[in-house]
Amino acid sequence: MLSFIARxxxxxxxxxxxxxxxxxxxxxxxxxxxxxxxxxxxxSEEARAQLRQALGLDRSAVGQYLLYLQNLVQGDFGQSLTxxxxxxxxxxxxxxxxxxxxxAAIVLASVLGVAAGTFAALKPGSLxxxxxxxxxxxxxxxxxxxxxxxxxxxxxxxxxLLPVSGMTSGDGGLVNLLAHMLLPTLTLAAWSLAAIAxxxxxxxxxxxxxxxxxxARSRGIGEWRIxxxxxxxxxxxxxxxxxxxxxxxxxxxxVMTETVFSxxxxxxxxxxxxxxxxxxxxxxxxxxxxxxFVLINFTIDILYAYFNPKIKLA
Amino acid sequence: MNAISTPMDALRPAPVLEVSxxxxxxxxxxxxxxxxxxxxxxxxxxxxxxxxGESGCGKSQTMLAVLGLLPSSGRISAGxxxxxxxxxxxxxxxxxxxxxxxxxxxxxxDALSALNPSMTIGTQMAEPMIHYDGMSRAAARERCIELLxxxxxxxxxxxxxAYPHELSGGMxxxxxxxxxxxxxxxxxxxxxxxxxxxxTIQAQILRLIDRLRRDLGMALVIITHDLGVVAGVADQVAxxxxxxxxxxGSTDAIFSEPRHPYTRALLEAIPKLDEPADKRLTPIAxxxxxxxxxxxxxxxxxxxxxxxxxxxxxLPALEAxxxxxxxxxxxxxxxxxRTATPEARGxxxxxxxx
Amino acid sequence: MSEAAATAGEDTTRSAGFGRLFxxxxxVTGLAILGVMVFxxxxxxxxxxxxxxxxNPIARYLPPLSPGYLLGTDELGRDILSRLIYxxxxxxxxxxxxxxxxxxxxxxxxLFAGYAGGVWDSIVMRxxxxxxxxxxxxxALGISAALGPGLSSMIIAMIxxxxxxxxxxxxxxxxxxxxxxxxxxxxxxxxxxxxxALRHVLPNVLAPVLIYGTLQTGRNVILAASLSFLGxxxxxxxxxxxxxxxxxRMALATAAHVATIPGIAIALLAIGFNLLGxxxxxLLDPRMKRxxx
Numbered sequence: 001m002l003s004f005i006a007r008x009x010x011x012x013x014x015x016x017x018x019x020x021x022x023x024x025x026x027x028x029x030x031x032x033x034x035x036x037x038x039x040x041x042x043x044s045e046e047a048r049a050q051l052r053q054a055l056g057l058d059r060s061a062v063g064q065y066l067l068y069l070q071n072l073v074q075g076d077f078g079q080s081l082t083x084x085x086x087x088x089x090x091x092x093x094x095x096x097x098x099x100x101x102x103x104a105a106i107v108l109a110s111v112l113g114v115a116a117g118t119f120a121a122l123k124p125g126s127l128x129x130x131x132x133x134x135x136x137x138x139x140x141x142x143x144x145x146x147x148x149x150x151x152x153x154x155x156x157x158x159x160x161l162l163p164v165s166g167m168t169s170g171d172g173g174l175v176n177l178l179a180h181m182l183l184p185t186l187t188l189a190a191w192s193l194a195a196i197a198x199x200x201x202x203x204x205x206x207x208x209x210x211x212x213x214x215x216a217r218s219r220g221i222g223e224w225r226i227x228x229x230x231x232x233x234x235x236x237x238x239x240x241x242x243x244x245x246x247x248x249x250x251x252x253x254x255v256m257t258e259t260v261f262s263x264x265x266x267x268x269x270x271x272x273x274x275x276x277x278x279x280x281x282x283x284x285x286x287x288x289x290x291x292x293f294v295l296i297n298f299t300i301d302i303l304y305a306y307f308n309p310k311i312k313l314a
Numbered sequence: 315m316n317a318i319s320t321p322m323d324a325l326r327p328a329p330v331l332e333v334s335x336x337x338x339x340x341x342x343x344x345x346x347x348x349x350x351x352x353x354x355x356x357x358x359x360x361x362x363x364x365x366x367g368e369s370g371c372g373k374s375q376t377m378l379a380v381l382g383l384l385p386s387s388g389r390i391s392a393g394x395x396x397x398x399x400x401x402x403x404x405x406x407x408x409x410x411x412x413x414x415x416x417x418x419x420x421x422x423x424d425a426l427s428a429l430n431p432s433m434t435i436g437t438q439m440a441e442p443m444i445h446y447d448g449m450s451r452a453a454a455r456e457r458c459i460e461l462l463x464x465x466x467x468x469x470x471x472x473x474x475x476a477y478p479h480e481l482s483g484g485m486x487x488x489x490x491x492x493x494x495x496x497x498x499x500x501x502x503x504x505x506x507x508x509x510x511x512x513x514t515i516q517a518q519i520l521r522l523i524d525r526l527r528r529d530l531g532m533a534l535v536i537i538t539h540d541l542g543v544v545a546g547v548a549d550q551v552a553x554x555x556x557x558x559x560x561x562x563g564s565t566d567a568i569f570s571e572p573r574h575p576y577t578r579a580l581l582e583a584i585p586k587l588d589e590p591a592d593k594r595l596t597p598i599a600x601x602x603x604x605x606x607x608x609x610x611x612x613x614x615x616x617x618x619x620x621x622x623x624x625x626x627x628x629l630p631a632l633e634a635x636x637x638x639x640x641x642x643x644x645x646x647x648x649x650x651x652r653t654a655t656p657e658a659r660g661x662x663x664x665x666x667x668x
Numbered sequence: 669m670s671e672a673a674a675t676a677g678e679d680t681t682r683s684a685g686f687g688r689l690f691x692x693x694x695x696v697t698g699l700a701i702l703g704v705m706v707f708x709x710x711x712x713x714x715x716x717x718x719x720x721x722x723x724n725p726i727a728r729y730l731p732p733l734s735p736g737y738l739l740g741t742d743e744l745g746r747d748i749l750s751r752l753i754y755x756x757x758x759x760x761x762x763x764x765x766x767x768x769x770x771x772x773x774x775x776x777x778x779l780f781a782g783y784a785g786g787v788w789d790s791i792v793m794r795x796x797x798x799x800x801x802x803x804x805x806x807x808a809l810g811i812s813a814a815l816g817p818g819l820s821s822m823i824i825a826m827i828x829x830x831x832x833x834x835x836x837x838x839x840x841x842x843x844x845x846x847x848x849x850x851x852x853x854x855x856x857x858x859x860x861x862x863x864x865a866l867r868h869v870l871p872n873v874l875a876p877v878l879i880y881g882t883l884q885t886g887r888n889v890i891l892a893a894s895l896s897f898l899g900x901x902x903x904x905x906x907x908x909x910x911x912x913x914x915x916x917r918m919a920l921a922t923a924a925h926v927a928t929i930p931g932i933a934i935a936l937l938a939i940g941f942n943l944l945g946x947x948x949x950x951l952l953d954p955r956m957k958r959x960x961x
Binding site for chain 1: 777801893897924927928935942
């Protein structure tokens with residue numbers, strides 16, 4: 001197990017370096033003179049030269065990348081134009097808000113997705129099974145921000161049941177936070193819920209048709225024990241893989257969802273950065289979310305190996 | 315009713331498991347596809363019945379129907395299954411579940427896929443004992459060790475914590491057998507129990523099954539494509555083809571006087587010890603029919619070398635003919651009838667098929 | 669399934685094959701949706717009741733079913749139906765074009781990596797690994813933002829992020845084919861490399877690429893709408909569904925139709941491609957029925 005973790009870690013490190021290289025390249029593909037954006041077109045050539053030197057723009061591409069890496073290691077993600085603060089500060093103050101939303105969404109999507117997939121798989125071809133197929137198709141084809149707007153319209157503006165913007169209001173408190181979280185969480189979870197339900201269903205159907213489930217039945221094991229103790233554990237590895245993949249959608253979906261619900265996370269900051277062409281903030285946000293995604297996948301792989309005795313030995 | 319019966323019936327115990335005129339169907343009610351047709355047999359306590367046929371002949375479907383484990387798309391559309399006099403169709407799902415494992419148990423072909431890969435041997439063996447029989451964990455553990463000893467697994471206690479993939483093929487099959495007999499079943503159904511194993515292990519496993527059957531007084535139904543397996547273990551044999559029994563009788567009768575061309579062909583396809591090693595085995599040409607497009611008349615006629623016009627039109631009945639009592643044959647031509655001339659068997663009297 | 673198979677087995681005439689396709693509801697629905705979309709896009713000039721660009725300050729935020737404005741008007745008083753109809757052109761363009769270009773580039777790269785093997789293969793695969801490490805729309809968002817908002821930036825961004833998946837599929841097929849004996853035989857016979865690659869790989873790669881490509885086109889509908897919603901797509905006043913949705917968001921409380929109606933169009937187009945992809949998967953490759961995406 002330890003050697004497995006070590007091997008997997010060794011594969012992860014180059015990917016993280018690659019990710020930093022890719023985010024660095026983003027600043028290289030900006031058309032025109034980057035000092036234009038920072039200083040405006042009317043700036044003097046002297047000021048431009050000074051800024052270039054300060055930012056290391058006078059160095060070669062390799063030199064610039066090394067400087068970028070060096071800065072990253074020191075926690076320097078550059079300066080955000082939108083917020084007039086270091087990018088690291090902007091990201092740090094918002095990281096937990098995004099994590100909270102993404103975590104709530106993955107929990108919701110996993111619980112509901114596994115439940116719905118199981119419910120459908122127990123009676124393949126039945127009405128509820130076909131209903132799930134249709135719901136999955138719709139959730140898969142619906143832009144999440146549109147779903148968010150529909151939820152705002154229904155629960156916020158028409159029924160006036162839930163707040164539709166921000167994280168807290170009034171005195172705050174846990175109930176207030178949860179009320180603010182409900183709609184964004186649902187919006188963010190929808191797509192993943194569909195994918196998880198679909199995978200749970202097909203994986204469970206495979207397992208229920210397997211020899212060992214037949215053996216268990218032939219020994220008089222009851223249906224609910226078969227589903228929960230024999231079928232689900234064996235269907236889980238495939239489901240866990242999908243859940244891991246969904247973490248990626250959740251982290252990027254946060255940009256859309258946070259924008260729609262004005263949730264003060266990294267995604268909302270990135271949205272605000274787009275209109276001001278605040279590339280350092282966009283770079284930093286992408287880097288942070290991508291590294292988080294890589295680390296989550298790493299963790300999932302370890303969990304996967306832990307739950308699957310066959311891999312553990314290999 | 316075509317149950318296998320002999321003049322010794324009076325001496326035989328009442329059958330534990332009796333299947334009469336069983337039909338298993340798939341597909342819609344308006345266009346059903348029958349995979350098992352008019353199958354009848356009975357096994358008593360301590361008896362062993364072999365059901366023989368190529369894959370796809372309906373033998374496994376028969377046993378799944380008996381156990382009530384047909385997939386949801388399949389159903390018993392005619393006939394009945396009686397266990398200790400009870401019609402299984404009349405039992406509730408709960409009663410049927412109670413019967414499985416305790417009344418009837420199953421050993422499947424491939425122990426690796428038949429054992430749950432994510433549970434240790436001990437956990438899956440003990441599951442029904444703890445959760446349905448109210449045994450304590452300690453008692454269940456003792457019982458599991460006892461069972462593993464019984465099937466000849468050395469160091470049983472140490473094996474309880476192993477996962478199926480950590481054992482050898484033969485070991486796994488023993489574990490599967492131990493699992494099957496853990497509920498003291500009255501009928502043990504073994505579906506190709508040795509097919510996935512090496513030849514040497516096959517013999518050991520067969521001896522084990524045979525010993526357990528005698529020691530524990532179980533009725534045994536052994537399903538196989540290999541007449542050689544049946545010869546060593548079964549008292550009675552039913553040969554199935556395309557969902558129907560084509561020949562049935564005592565093992566002695568079937569081996570000494572095979573009457574159906576299909577049975578003959580199966581016998582010619584297995585090597586015999588008393589024949590020169592260089593004698594050519596005769597495989598059966600062609601494949602069993604697709605149940606969706608079963609041929610008219612006798613289902614075997616497209617592959618039968620001795621086919622007559624009648625065979626293409628009329629489905630023969632399973633009947634006694636002039637063989638010994640209890641020996642039933644489903645063949646219109648019956649080329650090996652005691653009264654038949656060699657000509658009826660074609661030019662070469664030695665083989666029914668090429 | 670068994671009945672359909674039996675029918676197909678007995679009767680292999682062409683008409684029976686088409687009959688089976690027509691009984692496939694998924695395929696028919698998907699094709700119908702896409703057919704309508706293409707029709708609308710092609711004949712937009714004839715169908716659209718109004719000029720999609722003309723603002724009408726006295727007819728702002730008209731609700732649906734207003735006289736002359738079936739789906740109402742937006743914040744500038746432009747006819748929503750007409751903008752939707754013209755928007756279909758752009759929606760189809762940004763869904764299909766990036767997918768096709770990414771397919772060609774990704775396919776070529778995958779073919780090269782799988783065929784060359786060794787160091788080249790490793791380099792390409794590591795690059796793909798890094799690109800897969802960026803979750804969802806983030807990489808596209810970054811590229812689009814760095815290049816500056818606009819249609820061409822968005823399309824470039826979409827192409828870049830779609831390449832790796834096609835590359836991986838084609839490389840996988842190439843590796844499989846390379847193992848097959850017939851390629852060894854073909855090499856021994858002295859055929860050119862390119863010819864071997866095209867002749868043996870192409871037939872094997874067709875089904876998976878077609879299936880994945882159709883499903884990816886559906887995903888690209890959503891991706892384009894998302895980028896556009898964030899302001900990274902075609903700039904106003906171009907009639908673009910994602911942008912229409914984003915523009916209507918501000919008036920959700922008073923004129924919900926401005927934002928909700930374009931969403932229906934986006935979802936419908938995505939459903940069309942997803943249904944077609946599912947149908948392609950069922951028809952072309954039964955083994956892929958197990959969910960893998």
